[in-house]
Each structure stands twice: as C-alpha cells, then as structure tokens.
Amino acid sequence: MNNKIKLNDAKRNAIANVIEQHYRNSNTRPKVDWQLSINHFNDHKEKIHSLAYKVIRQHQPQEDIDTVKSMISKYGDNGGRIYNDKCFNFETDYIDDGGKPDTKEIHLDFGLSYDLACSYFDSELREKNLDPDNQHKYKDNKNPKYHTMNDNIKKYLGYLSSNDNNEMGNVKDNWNNKYNIEVIGSSYCGSRQFQVDNETFEVLNQFNILKQKVIDSHERFYDYIKSKMDKVRLGLKSYRTFDQAKELCDKLGITLNESVIDTGSSMALSIYSPENLAELLKDNDAENNKADIIAQFKSGKLNQAIN
Numbered sequence: 465m466n467n468k469i470k471l472n473d474a475k476r477n478a479i480a481n482v483i484e485q486h487y488r489n490s491n492t493r494p495k496v497d498w499q500l501s502i503n504h505f506n507d508h509k510e511k512i513h514s515l516a517y518k519v520i521r522q523h524q525p526q527e528d529i530d531t532v533k534s535m536i537s538k539y540g541d542n543g544g545r546i547y548n549d550k551c552f553n554f555e556t557d558y559i560d561d562g563g564k565p566d567t568k569e570i571h572l573d574f575g576l577s578y579d580l581a582c583s584y585f586d587s588e589l590r591e592k593n594l595d596p597d598n599q600h601k602y603k604d605n606k607n608p609k610y611h612t613m614n615d616n617i618k619k620y621l622g623y624l625s626s627n628d629n630n631e632m633g634n635v636k637d638n639w640n641n642k643y644n645i646e647v648i649g650s651s652y653c654g655s656r657q658f659q660v661d662n663e664t665f666e667v668l669n670q671f672n673i674l675k676q677k678v679i680d681s682h683e684r685f686y687d688y689i690k691s692k693m694d695k696v697r698l699g700l701k702s703y704r705t706f707d708q709a710k711e712l713c714d715k716l717g718i719t720l721n722e723s724v725i726d727t728g729s730s731m732a733l734s735i736y737s738p739e740n741l742a743e744l745l746k747d748n749d750a751e752n753n754k755a756d757i758i759a760q761f762k763s764g765k766l767n768q769a770i771n
Contacts, residue, residue: 469706475725476700479709483696486718487689492747494688498681502584505674512671513574515664516552517645523658524648532648548644550575551653556665569657570669574643576636580675581621583682585635594620600686692745699741708738715742 471479488495535543551573560566582589582596589596594617602610618624622634649656660668703709706722713720715738 469722469725471700471703471706471709471725475706476697476703476709478724479713479720480693480697480700482720482724483713483716483718484689484693486716487692492688494681494685498583498678498685501674501677501681505678508674509574509671512668513643516554516572516574516668519554519658519660519664519668520552520645520647528648529646544648545650547647547649549647549653550640550643550645552645552647553653553657554660554665554668555657556660556662558662568665570665570672571653572668572671573653574640574671576621576639577675578618578621578623579679581635582617583678585621586682589617589620592620596682597686600683695741695744703738711738712742715739716745 469475529546532544532546536546537543551571553569553571555567555569557565557567576584579599582599586596595601595613596617598610598613598617615624620635622636622638647656699712700709703712706725710720
C-alpha cells in the first residue's frame with residue numbers, strides 16, 4: 465500500500481482507535497490512580513465488612529437470630545422476621561464545634577451499585593463490546609445510544625433480566641450474596657441504626673470513601689482519554705494522507721501499520737500538524753510514576769485501624 469493513500473472518515477476513525485488504545489493501555493497517572501483505587505478497595509472491603517458484622521452481632525447476637533428463626537418455624541410470620549441484608553446504618557455521638565452533643569450517621573451499602581460495577585468490571589465489559597464509559601459519554605441520558613448500551617450492560621451484569629448466557633453468572637447477585645448479613649427486622653435497612661464509638665464509625669465510613677474513589681477515578685480516567693482523543697480526532701480531520709497520521713504516531717511512540725486502514729475546533733487547525741499535535745498530547749507530569757502514588761496510600765493509617 466502506498467503511504468500517500470488518501471484518508472476518509474472511516475480510515476481516520478480506525479487510526480483514532482489505535483491511538484486511543486495506546487492511551488488506554490499506557491500507565492498514565494489517571495490510569496494508575498484508578499487501578500490503585502480498586503486495589504485499595506479490594507484490600508479493605510472484606511475487613512470493613514467483617515467489622516460491620518461484628519458490630520451487628522454485638523447488637524443482635526447470633527443466639528437472638530437463632531431464637532427468632534425458631535419462633536418463625538413455630539409460629540410463621542407471627543414469630544418475627546429475619547432478613548438477609550447488605551445495607552446498614554451506623555451512628556455515633558460526638559460534640560460539635562459549639563460544644564453541643566450531636567449524632568453522626570452513615571449508610572453503608574456493601575452491594576454492587578451500577579456506577580461501581582462499570583468501574584470495577586471495566587475490562588470484562590469491554591471484552592463483551594460493552595462500554596463502561598457509556599454513562600460518562602451521554603450525561604444528559606437523552607441519546608438513544610445511551611439507553612441501548614445502558615440496558616445491554618445492565619442485562620449482562622444482572623440488573624435486568626436476560627436470557628443470554630453469561631459465563632460470569634449474575635454478577636450483581638454473586639457480589640451481593642457475599643455481603644448479606646442476617647438481621648432481625650424487615651428488608652428496609654433504613655429502619656436499623658447500630659450505635660458505634662467514634663473510632664469504629666470512622667473506619668466503617670472508609671468503605672464509602674474507598675468505594676467512591678473507585679467510581680470517581682474511573683470517570684477521571686475517561687476524562688483524561690477524552691481530552692486526548694478530542695485533540696486527536698480534530699487533528700486527524702486536517703490530515704489528508706496516511707503518512708501524516710503515521711508521522712504523528714511515530715512521534716507518540718505508537719505503532720501504526722497500513723493494515724489498520726486496509727478495510728474499507730476553536731483552535732486553528734494549523735496546530736494539528738503531526739509535530740505540533742504530538743507535543744500537545746504530551747502530559748505535563750511524569751506518567752509512569754507508580755512509586756509516588758503508592759506512597760500516598762502507604763502514608764495512611766487505615767490498615768492499622770482495621771486490623
């Protein structure tokens with residue numbers, strides 16, 4: 465194939481996909497932050513759940529659970545209620561800045577929320593041609609593409625019924641079942657408040673913090689990729705031949721073969737010459753700096769509090 469081959473929209477899109485995959489695979493700061501947030505969440509979610517279990521059993525001892533079960537067996541619904549739940553409320557007393565006694569409350573849901581699932585199972589979803597960034601791309605939720613992809617993801621994860629075979633099983637239920645705890649009462653978790661001391665409260669609250677970091681860092685990684693690809697796609701529009709795109713990829717350290725296309729802005733476009741665009745796409749900070757990011761996590765005291 466001649467390197468002077470003319471580009472069309474389909475070929476530009478194919479080239480853009482190669483560049484996007486490069487940024488998605490590179491150990492950039494946003495990607496490392498996201499991966500570390502998942503690792504940190506994995507390191508502590510079981511421990512925090514175990515702590516929650518101990519707190520709940522202090523308030524509702526196992527012998528009480530067994531007694532209610534026995535009563536239900538004998539008297540049916542009149543004997544009481546036992547529910548397997550994954551969400552709980554905890555509260556602690558404290559003195560506010562004005563010196564007055566007050567109460568803090570947190571709601572802990574150990575279940576798999578949709579936002580968490582899209583971040584946590586990003587790779588698995590992409591392998592099935594499902595887009596975990598779907599909700600970030602269509603934030604107004606009005607584009608028909610959003611609803612189609614959203615439904616497909618929810619069917620795969622188990623939020624919507626589906627007849628399709630999923631080798632991962634029902635992802636949502638498999639996750640949620642691991643974190644159910646037997647409690648006395650109804651299915652409405654808001655009706656149960658478990659009192660804890662301040663230190664226990666703060667450790668339990670780390671679950672919400674760690675979970676939110678998994679969600680937020682995934683969106684920041686999407687924003688990072690999007691900021692790169694907005695420039696790339698606008699630049700590619702100004703390229704007429706394959707050799708211009710090849711020059712750009714060479715400067716970015718990306719392998720671009722002709723086989724990629726072998727199948728059928730407010731800024732001035734002059735800045736999107738291969739040399740200028742390559743410079744524009746460089747990050748200001750070091751991208752392969754895992755060590756200093758890991759050090760941020762090591763400086764915390766969460767491990768000591770949980771163990």
